[in-house]
Amino acid sequence: MQIGFIGLGRMGGNMVRRLSKGGHQCHVYSNKPEEGTALAAETGAIAAANLGKLVAGLTAPRTVWLMVPAGKITQGVIDELSGLLSAGDTIIDGGNSNYRDSVARAATLAEKGLHFLDCGTSGGLFGLERGYSLMIGGDDAGVAAARPVFETLAPGVEAAPRLPVKDGGPLQPGEAGWLHCGKPGAGHYVKMVHNGIEYGIMQAFAEGFALFASANDPVVPKERSYSFDLPAIAEVWRRGSVVSSWLLDLGAEALAGGKGLADYSPRVADSGEGRWTLNAAIEQGVATPVIADALFARFTSHDDLGTANRFLSALRNKFGGHDGVPVKTG
Numbered sequence: 001m002q003i004g005f006i007g008l009g010r011m012g013g014n015m016v017r018r019l020s021k022g023g024h025q026c027h028v029y030s031n032k033p034e035e036g037t038a039l040a041a042e043t044g045a046i047a048a049a050n051l052g053k054l055v056a057g058l059t060a061p062r063t064v065w066l067m068v069p070a071g072k073i074t075q076g077v078i079d080e081l082s083g084l085l086s087a088g089d090t091i092i093d094g095g096n097s098n099y100r101d102s103v104a105r106a107a108t109l110a111e112k113g114l115h116f117l118d119c120g121t122s123g124g125l126f127g128l129e130r131g132y133s134l135m136i137g138g139d140d141a142g143v144a145a146a147r148p149v150f151e152t153l154a155p156g157v158e159a160a161p162r163l164p165v166k167d168g169g170p171l172q173p174g175e176a177g178w179l180h181c182g183k184p185g186a187g188h189y190v191k192m193v194h195n196g197i198e199y200g201i202m203q204a205f206a207e208g209f210a211l212f213a214s215a216n217d218p219v220v221p222k223e224r225s226y227s228f229d230l231p232a233i234a235e236v237w238r239r240g241s242v243v244s245s246w247l248l249d250l251g252a253e254a255l256a257g258g259k260g261l262a263d264y265s266p267r268v269a270d271s272g273e274g275r276w277t278l279n280a281a282i283e284q285g286v287a288t289p290v291i292a293d294a295l296f297a298r299f300t301s302h303d304d305l306g307t308a309n310r311f312l313s314a315l316r317n318k319f320g321g322h323d324g325v326p327v328k329t330g
């Protein structure tokens with residue numbers, strides 16, 4: 001089908017490549033014109049110089065996919081786009097937007113007769129080949145309009161073995177790698193929780209490998225002091241272990257390449273999904289201690305001056321005369 005695509009960076013560029021390969025006619029726009037020109041030359045997409053021209057090049061009812069940074073930029077693009085589109089057209093936000101914003105956007109756009117789909121998109125840089133896991137919120141008509149695009153972007157049923165209970169039967173929801181999760185906001189809600197889980201799994205791997213790295217610390221008695229080969233442990237776990245996974249594969253690759261972990265920053269950033277997951281947990285009264293801990297571990301990594309830890313050392317020193325310099329005990 002024909003689709004407008006806005007945002008041609010790490011995600012959008014590859015999604016246009018996958019869609020073009022799948023036979024869709026993509027009309028593309030990015031605020032960096034060189035991205036559109038290069039992608040058009042590579043894929044046969046049609047690059048537009050601005051949003052007005054992008055919309056003018058599409059036949060109604062139009063479908064336009066956004067893959068731009070969440071927050072103000074997404075809002076700005078939706079505001080401009082909604083003034084250019086007509087009733088019956090569909091806007092899909094595939095970025096990592098806060099589901100609460102998506103609920104509000106769907107309501108505002110519905111007043112103009114526009115469909116709005118919030119589409120949590122997972123798969124990162126590997127989605128081009130592996131496909132993108134898509135979590136969609138919005139009305140049935142919008143989902144029906146964009147269905148061919150979801151079918152092409154998603155990994156497809158063959159990406160995982162079918163469950164024995166379903167094998168041989170008709171495809172069940174989710175099995176194709178895309179899912180209409182519910183009304184507006186539901187897609188970004190599911191993606192938010194997905195990312196909260198992602199934080200927790202990543203944190204558990206990080207903590208485990210940190211233990212391996214310090215198993216030969218001087219505080220450990222010699223007979224229990226081990227010099228572990230971290231890349232080799234990752235390799236052995238990748239084969240048949242209970243924790244084998246794509247995230248472990250990526251961790252193994254990081255450990256094995258270049259200077260290993262020394263190539264990466266000790267400061268860990270976040271894009272907001274973990275914070276929003278905790279907001280939802282607090283609102284719903286659901287305990288999510290692993291996700292909370294994983295988020296706070298990232299915050300701790302930002303504390304360059306170590307204010308909180310220096311404060312702790314200061315208090316220990318004041319009340320007990322304890323040394324303020326870190327000393328490890330057995």
Ligand SMILES: NC(=O)c1ccc[n+]([C@@H]2O[C@H](COP(=O)([O-])OP(=O)(O)OC[C@H]3O[C@@H](n4cnc5c(N)ncnc54)[C@H](O)[C@@H]3O)[C@@H](O)[C@H]2O)c1
Pocket residue numbers: 006007008009010011012029030031032035067068069070073076077094095096097121122123124125271
């Ligand atoms: N990188 C990932 O692994 C990943 C995975 C899933 C979802 N996401 C989400 O997808 C979205 C895009 O992420 P990305 O990693 O591709 O980002 P990116 O920074 O690589 O690309 C952003 C694109 O948006 C364009 N853009 C920025 N402002 C614009 C504007 N005002 N008008 C038009 N185009 C504009 C940029 O020029 C660029 O082409 C974000 O919401 C992100 O959270 C990213």
Ligand SMILES: O=C(O)[C@H](O)[C@@H](O)[C@H](O)[C@H](O)COP(=O)(O)O
Pocket residue numbers: 096121122123124195198269270271272273274
């Ligand atoms: O499913 C995915 O493809 C990833 O989760 C993707 O969405 C992105 O890489 C994260 O948003 C990073 O999130 P943080 O910046 O919060 O770690």
